[in-house]
Amino acid sequence: MELKIEEISENTKRIIEEVEKGIVGKREVIVKTMASILVKGHILFEDYPGLAKTMLARSLSSALGCDFRRIQFTPDLLPSDITGTYVLDRNSGEFKLVKGPIFTNVLLADEINRAPPKTQSALLEAMQEGQSTIEGHTYMLPEPFIVMATQNSIEYEGTYPLPEAQMDRFLIRLEMGYPTKKDEVEILRRRKHRKKDEFQAEKVIDKETLIDMQRSVEEVHVDDSIYEYIVDIVRETRKDPQVDVGSSPRGSLALMKLSMAYAAIHGRDYVIPDDVKSIAIEALSHRILLKPGPWIKGVKTASIVEGILRKVPVPKVK
Numbered sequence: 001m002e003l004k005i006e007e008i009s010e011n012t013k014r015i016i017e018e019v020e021k022g023i024v025g026k027r028e029v030i031v032k033t034m035a036s037i038l039v040k041g042h043i044l045f046e047d048y049p050g051l052a053k054t055m056l057a058r059s060l061s062s063a064l065g066c067d068f069r070r071i072q073f074t075p076d077l078l079p080s081d082i083t084g085t086y087v088l089d090r091n092s093g094e095f096k097l098v099k100g101p102i103f104t105n106v107l108l109a110d111e112i113n114r115a116p117p118k119t120q121s122a123l124l125e126a127m128q129e130g131q132s133t134i135e136g137h138t139y140m141l142p143e144p145f146i147v148m149a150t151q152n153s154i155e156y157e158g159t160y161p162l163p164e165a166q167m168d169r170f171l172i173r174l175e176m177g178y179p180t181k182k183d184e185v186e187i188l189r190r191r192k193h194r195k196k197d198e199f200q201a202e203k204v205i206d207k208e209t210l211i212d213m214q215r216s217v218e219e220v221h222v223d224d225s226i227y228e229y230i231v232d233i234v235r236e237t238r239k240d241p242q243v244d245v246g247s248s249p250r251g252s253l254a255l256m257k258l259s260m261a262y263a264a265i266h267g268r269d270y271v272i273p274d275d276v277k278s279i280a281i282e283a284l285s286h287r288i289l290l291k292p293g294p295w296i297k298g299v300k301t302a303s304i305v306e307g308i309l310r311k312v313p314v315p316k317v318k
Contacts, residue, residue, distance in 0.1 A: 003216040009267040022199030025183030035261035041171025042147040051176040065206035066105035073115040079122035109149040173286040220260040221270040225315035245289040
């Protein structure tokens with residue numbers, strides 16, 4: 001069922017307000033996470049420990065009425081621990097499939113870079129195709145299916161950096177960031193008030209409504225000038241002298257889809273340049289590889305995208 005833009009905006013507002021009962025002072029992060037979910041995109045959270053990444057994933061799942069599973073990635077984790085495997089049923093004498101945690105709506109892959117590449121790759125087919133192949137048999141994953149992965153940005157000992165192909169599968173990369181003093185005091189107050197560490201968000205919509213919202217976002221209008229603006233931004237990532245490998249057309253598609261979702265969240269059925277600018281850093285910075293010199297000097301890919309946004313002319317949308 002197709003929903004009106006006003007309904008998408010109102011539903012999203014209610015979801016964000018519910019999640020904010022547990023997550024303090026991170027509205028923009030929640031908005032961008034919701035934008036990714038609305039276009040069926042997977043999210044990578046790269047930040048320090050203890051900044052409520054897991055709580056955000058769990059709270060959003062509850063508010064969306066979705067099933068939630070969490071996998072703690074470790075060096076000894078096997079692909080079958082993610083996808084599942086066939087086991088012998090002693091009663092029937094037949095092998096039966098025991099599905100793994102990947103068969104859910106929202107999957108939290110915690111500390112994804114702690115597992116070896118063979119295990120990380122078990123997620124690739126699921127993230128790209130929405131299916132999982134087990135012992136030669138292909139099984140479709142439930143809809144909606146969203147992967148939220150986390151990785152620690154400071155601990156690299158004993159980790160396996162995500163290959164570029166897998167980084168590119170994430171529609172968006174986000175950072176939670178430390179709270180302000182005021183927000184951190186509020187975190188303590190709320191924890192004392194509820195008398196437990198866990199926060200359980202109330203269900204706001206069901207998964208069928210979320211699927212309708214995802215379909216309806218596809219109807220958001222994108223002007224030709226916006227197409228060109230997006231492509232100009234992405235092409236500049238390939239020309240920057242500090243960049244070794246710029247974003248592929250997958251980055252252009254990601255930026256367009258996220259801009260459409262951003263417009264819908266803000267109650268518009270058309271994309272404006274500000275939608276593109278608001279989400280460009282998170283959509284593109286993880287798709288850029290720096291040359292050795294700038295990388296050693298500590299240049300951030302986010303700053304490259306910021307410079308490009310200042311450089312590329314903003315179109316006038318009629």
